[in-house]
């Protein structure tokens with residue numbers, strides 16, 4: 001069984017190829033690339049697939065674009081995940097589940113499936129940063145949406161005369177900056193960490209489950225990391241996508 005998974009975010013289209021459920025290879029395309037050129041090439045070289053599944057939070061046209069190229073190159077079912085009120089032991093707090101970003105939903109499914117009997121603080125550090133709180137029984141208590149690190153810095157650059165966008169330098173330094181670049185970069189990190197630490201402090205004994213493009217640089221900076229209560233799970237959304245497909249199959253069979 002060969003499954004190709006896509007996680008289409010607002011910055012990148014990530015893919016993961018699984019052989020019999022196990023990750024075999026992975027990569028990404030940037031949203032700024034010409035997908036009409038890169039996707040057909042990629043789908044031609046990836047080999048025969050049995051299934052393609054997708055989590056998408058970027059524009060609907062992007063889904064149509066991926067679908068067009070998948071169906072043109074592979075005779076496979078394409079599964080598009082959507083948030084639900086209840087599935088795989090997770091109960092969503094939204095009255096309108098379809099309004100929740102599917103990436104958040106899938107991250108919660110995968111976090112709950114770790115089965116650790118702890119409150120989970122699911123932190124996904126992508127273009128936007130989302131924090132979702134799941135109680136021990138899988139009930140979603142709610143969440144937060146804030147700009148991601150790059151977005152915070154881009155916003156400063158595009159709304160001021162004297163600030164320019166700066167790439168991160170020494171990531172783990174949280175000291176007050178002594179030049180503009182450090183003031184901006186350390187400021188973004190401290191803001192984000194203050195938020196995460198504050199949410200964690202509200203739920204004693206909770207576990208932080210961390211994912212997304214900027215997840216790794218935050219891991220060791222989160223206060224409860226020292227207590228062994230941070231789990232970096234880079235494939236969180238893809239793991240959630242596996243669970244969602246499995247649950248949907250069960251639903252069809254039953």
Ligand SMILES: Nc1ncnc2c1ncn2[C@@H]1O[C@H](COP(=O)(O)OP(=O)(O)OP(=O)(O)O)[C@@H](O)[C@H]1O
Pocket residue numbers: 007008009010011012013057103125126127128129148149150151212213214
């Ligand atoms: N190779 C890379 N290309 C682009 N961004 C990267 C890369 N590696 C790390 N990043 C960081 O990852 C962040 C984007 O994270 P990610 O790729 O998870 O976002 P995304 O999936 O597009 O976002 P989202 O799912 O939130 O819409 C950027 O802010 C950037 O700092």
Ligand SMILES: CC(C)(CO)[C@@H](O)C(=O)NCCC(=O)O
Pocket residue numbers: 009010057099100101102103104126128129130145
């Ligand atoms: C917040 C993002 C952009 C994070 O990728 C995504 O989950 C999304 O577009 N959500 C829709 C709004 C919501 O989740 O309430």
Ligand SMILES: [K+]
Pocket residue numbers: 009103124125126127212
């Ligand atoms: K994401």
